[in-house]
Amino acid sequence: MLEIRNLHARVEGNDILKGINLTVKPGEIHAMMGPNGSGKSTLAGVLAGKEIYEVTEGEVIYNGKNLLDLDPSVRACEGVFLAFQYPVEIPGVSNTYFLKAAYNAVRKYRGEEELDAVDFLALVREKMKLVEMDPSLLSRPVNEGFSGGEKKRNEILQMAVLDPMLSILDETDSGLDIDALRIVANGVNTLHTPQNAAIVVTHYQRLLDYIIPDFVHVLVDGRIVKSGDKSLAHHLEDHGYDWAKDLKSPVPETI
Amino acid sequence: MSDGRAMNNETAIQNYRDLFATFEHTLNGGASGETHRLRREAIDRFASTGFPTMRGEDWRYTNFNPLIRQSFALAEAPGAQPSLRDAALAGSIDIAGAVTLLFVNGVYLPELSDIDRIPDGIRVTPLHEFIAAETDRAAETDRAANPAMADDVLARNPFAALNTAFMHHGVVIETARGVTATVPLHLLFFCTDSPQPFMTHPRVIVRMASQAQLDIVEQYAGADGATYFTNTLTDIRVEDGAVLRHVKLQDESRSAVHVASVYTSAGRAGTYENHAIGFGSALQRGNIHGVLDGEGGHVTMNGLFLPSGTQHMDHFTTIDHAVPHCTSHELYKGVLADEARGVFTGKIIVRQDAQKTDAVQANNNMLLSERAQIDTRPQLEIYADDVRCTHGATVGRMSADQLFYLLSRGIDRQTAQNILTYAFAADIVARIPIDTVREVLDVELHRRLGATWNK
Numbered sequence: 001m002l003e004i005r006n007l008h009a010r011v012e013g014n015d016i017l018k019g020i021n022l023t024v025k026p027g028e029i030h031a032m033m034g035p036n037g038s039g040k041s042t043l044a045g046v047l048a049g050k051e052i053y054e055v056t057e058g059e060v061i062y063n064g065k066n067l068l069d070l071d072p073s074v075r076a077c078e079g080v081f082l083a084f085q086y087p088v089e090i091p092g093v094s095n096t097y098f099l100k101a102a103y104n105a106v107r108k109y110r111g112e113e114e115l116d117a118v119d120f121l122a123l124v125r126e127k128m129k130l131v132e133m134d135p136s137l138l139s140r141p142v143n144e145g146f147s148g149g150e151k152k153r154n155e156i157l158q159m160a161v162l163d164p165m166l167s168i169l170d171e172t173d174s175g176l177d178i179d180a181l182r183i184v185a186n187g188v189n190t191l192h193t194p195q196n197a198a199i200v201v202t203h204y205q206r207l208l209d210y211i212i213p214d215f216v217h218v219l220v221d222g223r224i225v226k227s228g229d230k231s232l233a234h235h236l237e238d239h240g241y242d243w244a245k246d247l248k249s250p251v252p253e254t255i
Numbered sequence: 256m257s258d259g260r261a262m263n264n265e266t267a268i269q270n271y272r273d274l275f276a277t278f279e280h281t282l283n284g285g286a287s288g289e290t291h292r293l294r295r296e297a298i299d300r301f302a303s304t305g306f307p308t309m310r311g312e313d314w315r316y317t318n319f320n321p322l323i324r325q326s327f328a329l330a331e332a333p334g335a336q337p338s339l340r341d342a343a344l345a346g347s348i349d350i351a352g353a354v355t356l357l358f359v360n361g362v363y364l365p366e367l368s369d370i371d372r373i374p375d376g377i378r379v380t381p382l383h384e385f386i387a388a389e390t391d392r393a394a395e396t397d398r399a400a401n402p403a404m405a406d407d408v409l410a411r412n413p414f415a416a417l418n419t420a421f422m423h424h425g426v427v428i429e430t431a432r433g434v435t436a437t438v439p440l441h442l443l444f445f446c447t448d449s450p451q452p453f454m455t456h457p458r459v460i461v462r463m464a465s466q467a468q469l470d471i472v473e474q475y476a477g478a479d480g481a482t483y484f485t486n487t488l489t490d491i492r493v494e495d496g497a498v499l500r501h502v503k504l505q506d507e508s509r510s511a512v513h514v515a516s517v518y519t520s521a522g523r524a525g526t527y528e529n530h531a532i533g534f535g536s537a538l539q540r541g542n543i544h545g546v547l548d549g550e551g552g553h554v555t556m557n558g559l560f561l562p563s564g565t566q567h568m569d570h571f572t573t574i575d576h577a578v579p580h581c582t583s584h585e586l587y588k589g590v591l592a593d594e595a596r597g598v599f600t601g602k603i604i605v606r607q608d609a610q611k612t613d614a615v616q617a618n619n620n621m622l623l624s625e626r627a628q629i630d631t632r633p634q635l636e637i638y639a640d641d642v643r644c645t646h647g648a649t650v651g652r653m654s655a656d657q658l659f660y661l662l663s664r665g666i667d668r669q670t671a672q673n674i675l676t677y678a679f680a681a682d683i684v685a686r687i688p689i690d691t692v693r694e695v696l697d698v699e700l701h702r703r704l705g706a707t708w709n710k
Contacts, residue, residue: 048663051655076665088660092678101674102664109665141678142660158664 001026001063001197002166008057008222009046016042018222019058024166027194031208031233032201034219035241040201041085043219044170047199048082049075062166076102077109079165079196083155083172090142095154098142099124103161127160131187149180156187167191167198173207185210205237218244264305267323272302274329275420282423290386290422297419300409307413316598316630317540317569321512327454327484329421330360333447340367343445347476348504348699351691353441360446361455361485362424376434377469382425382458400462401492402577403518403546412542414514418456418488425458430467430497439470439502439689444485446477446508454484461489463497463525470500470689475515476535477508484512491519491527495549498526502692507536509564516542523549530687531570532696533560534703539568547574547581547609558587559683561703562595569598574616576609576642583613588683589620590676591627602634605642612642620650621679623672673704680704 002024009017016039024030034040046053047060049072060067067075090098103123104114115123128135131153143151152172159167169188173181188211192198200211208216208230216232217224218241225247226232236244275298279286306322307314333339339359354369356379363381373379409416428440444457463469475485485507493499499519507513513536521527533539545554560568574583589597599618620629633646653675661671677700684700687693 050659071668072659072662073665073667073671076663082663084660084663088654088656090657090660090675090678092681093674098661098664098674101666101670102661105665105667105670162664 002067003061004058005060006058007043007046007055007060009042009053009055011042011053015056016053016222017046020219020222020224022217022224024197024199026197028215029192029198029200029211029213031213031216031230032199032219033203033205033216033233033236035245036203038219039222040203040219041170044082044168044199044201047168048072048080073105074109076162076164077106081159081162081164081167083152083159083167083169085171085174087143087146087151087155089144089146091144093142094139095142096121096124096138099158099161102158106162124157124161127157130160130190131156132183133157148175149177152176152180152184153187156184160187160191163191165196167196169198169200171201171203173202173204181207182210205233208233218247220245220247263320263323264308267326268302268305270326271417271420272298278329278421278423285383285387285423294420294422297409297416297422301413301416301420304413313411313571313600317538317567319538321538322484325452325482325484327452330362330453330455330483332362333359333364335364335366337367339364339447342447342478343443343476346478347443347445347474348506348695350439350441350472350474350695353439353472353691355441355443356426358424358442358444358457360449360453360483361444361457363426363457372438373440374434374436374438376431376467377436377440378429379440380427380429382427382460383423385427385460386423401490401518401520402548403520403544403575404490408518412516414486414540414542415488415516415518418458418486418516421456422458424455425460427460427462428469428471429462430464430469432464433466434464435468436470439472439692441472441474444473444475444487446481446483446485446511448478448481449483452482452484454486456486456488458487459489461491461499463491463493463499465494465522466496467494468498470502472502472504472689472692474504474506475513476506477511479508480510481508482510483508484514486514487516489515489517489519491517493519493521493525493527495523495525497522500528500688501530502687502689503529503531503541504696505531505533505535505539505541507539509535509537509566511536513539515540516544518544519554520546520548521552521554524551525549526553526555528555528688529557530683531556531558532684533558533562533568536568537566539566541570543570543572545572545574545583546577547583548577550578550580552578552581554581554583556583556585556587557683557686559589559680560587560597561590561592561680562597563592565594567596571598571600573602573604574614575604575606576612576614577606578608579610579612581609581612583615585616586683586686587618588680589618589629590623590680591620591629592623594624594626596627597629599629599631599648600634601632601646602636603644603646605635605637605639605644607638609639610641612639612644614642614644616644616646618648619679620648621676622650622652623676677701677704
């Protein structure tokens with residue numbers, strides 16, 4: 001589904017990603033772990049198409065397409081979804097209006113019929129149960145005045161509505177209490193199928209108690225220095241990241 | 256160059272003097288008496304200055320050369336064919352359920368207006384009848400009844416002088432004490448297309464008796480591509496405890512020049528609200544002068560302007576707190592596309608006696624293009640010491656974070672920009688307290704943002 005090859009990226013003149021290689025297949029959950037500043041959020045942003053990141057080398061093939069050539073909105077329509085670390089507030093735009101505009105944009109792209117307001121509302125109410133979200137948040141402006149937990153649930157609600165192929169969860173656990181974490185993780189697990197995949201970016205192992213990854217990667221200074229199964233996450237929890245900082249990154253695979 | 260401009264203004268002045276002479280002849284018996292003395296004083300006032308130049312402090316961001324270069328004829332009074340009403344309604348925004356008073360090319364047409372539906376306790380008199388019937392009172396109407404129409408109005412505002420010189424068409428709206436009108440009056444000023452560019456100087460006088468409540472929607476619209484010059488003056492007095500909610504909708508032809516001067520004052524515990532929405536015209540200048548002269552009075556001035564192409568929209572607002580314990584709220588928002596220009600000047604005067612004044616002013620602007628431009632000037636003149644006055648102005652582009660958030664959910668760039676522009680602008684429409692007007696303008700805003708930015 002996703003093939004990242006020797007990806008280099010910089011922001012404001014600083015090199016952040018220095019040769020990322022990663023393959024994600026349908027049905028897999030990958031955890032991307034690493035200390036602050038290692039490039040985890042940059043990787044998430046580059047995949048979603050955030051413009052402040054400049055890709056200087058490498059390529060990303062997503063379902064046979066060169067992902068980096070696609071406009072962010074086209075990436076979303078193609079099934080890439082980024083759950084934001086800091087969901088953006090949009091005063092003046094109701095959550096329902098926003099969700100409906102997004103849902104119908106994706107439907108339209110896929111050549112499917114757009115849903116009318118009544119059918120859409122029924123769909124959203126169904127999906128809201130998944131994240132145990134207060135229905136009153138639908139009529140409020142997008143994320144405005146939402147608590148940290150409500151914002152993260154709203155991200156997962158969007159994910160549920162848009163039904164992506166590849167979900168990238170950027171520090172979705174940050175700022176969540178244990179109940180909210182459980183609800184969010186339950187949402188992600190419920191949405192997971194053998195056909196879709198997820199990259200879970202996190203600093204802490206905590207989230208991985210609820211979302212069980214197939215693979216764990218350790219990102220240090222813009223490179224994946226270690227990959228393994230979920231036991232690697234426990235090792236990081238016990239020993240921190242310092243040991244990993246001394247690891248030499250594996251030689252990039254030849255392209 | 257300055258000589259050339261001055262000479263052109265001289266030519267324009269002579270042209271207006273000639274037009275005034277023609278106008279005088281049409282008045283027949285009306286060319287005498289106190290009102291006509293005022294008209295003559297006004298044309299002399301105008302002639303002494305001509306159109307404002309950019310050297311004048313209050314006018315410096317707007318070039319009125321289009322008015323100097325182009326000569327405009329006096330509008331001819333249209334016959335009252337019913338088809339005119341259909342054309343005017345088709346070419347303007349429909350205000351459901353409102354009592355429409357129709358003006359075509361500046362001329363009030365009671366025959367085509369909903370005069371049989373005017374609410375009880377509200378009297379609407381054609382201005383020329385008002386002048387003819389009560390000559391002395393009519394002249395005094397300008398000067399005494401409304402403190403905002405101070406003696407220096409004609410000297411300070413050449414457009415007010417010009418409107419006064421040609422004062423004839425318009426309406427006088429008077430309420431009985433304590434009356435509450437349940438439907439808005441919709442004053443629809445529609446200009447037709449004409450081979451010869453023409454000008455109109457309509458005047459609306461509103462006298463709100465104490466404790467009366469009324470909603471007025473003034474709409475200015477015109478046939479597509481019609482070239483004309485609207486120079487309107489609205490003179491409003493809100494007596495003690497009265498409430499006037501006034502919506503001004505400027506949707507003129509894109510070839511028109513629109514100048515509007517509003518002079519309003521509110522007495523003790525009186526409330527005046529002005530909601531000005533600007534869509535149309537090539538060049539717009541709006542002057543709104545509000546005076547709070549009775550304790551406990553309140554003024555709201557909100558505005559939204561959305562120029563695109565080469566449109567120029569200039570707003571000059573003054574709120575004068577003359578007495579203690581009054582409040583004023585002002586919020587103007589501009590959305591400027593293409594090569595459009597906008598100007599906002601918000602002057603708040605707090606007189607020495609006006610203790611406990613609470614005045615809030617903000618002007619927020621969104622530039623959608625590199626070449627769009629806004630000049631914003633908050634001006635506070637505070638002579639009292641125990642007051643709360645805040646003001647702020649912002650000029651910005653669309654938030655990149657908000658835009659990316661929408662894109663990342665599959666919404667295409669154009670639609671995402673439209674949504675964010677709408678979200679910014681809709682705030683002003685949402686503050687309009689008259690349900691029917693707010694709802695239709697919300698729909699209109701959706702449509703326009705789609706049409707202008709979703710090509």
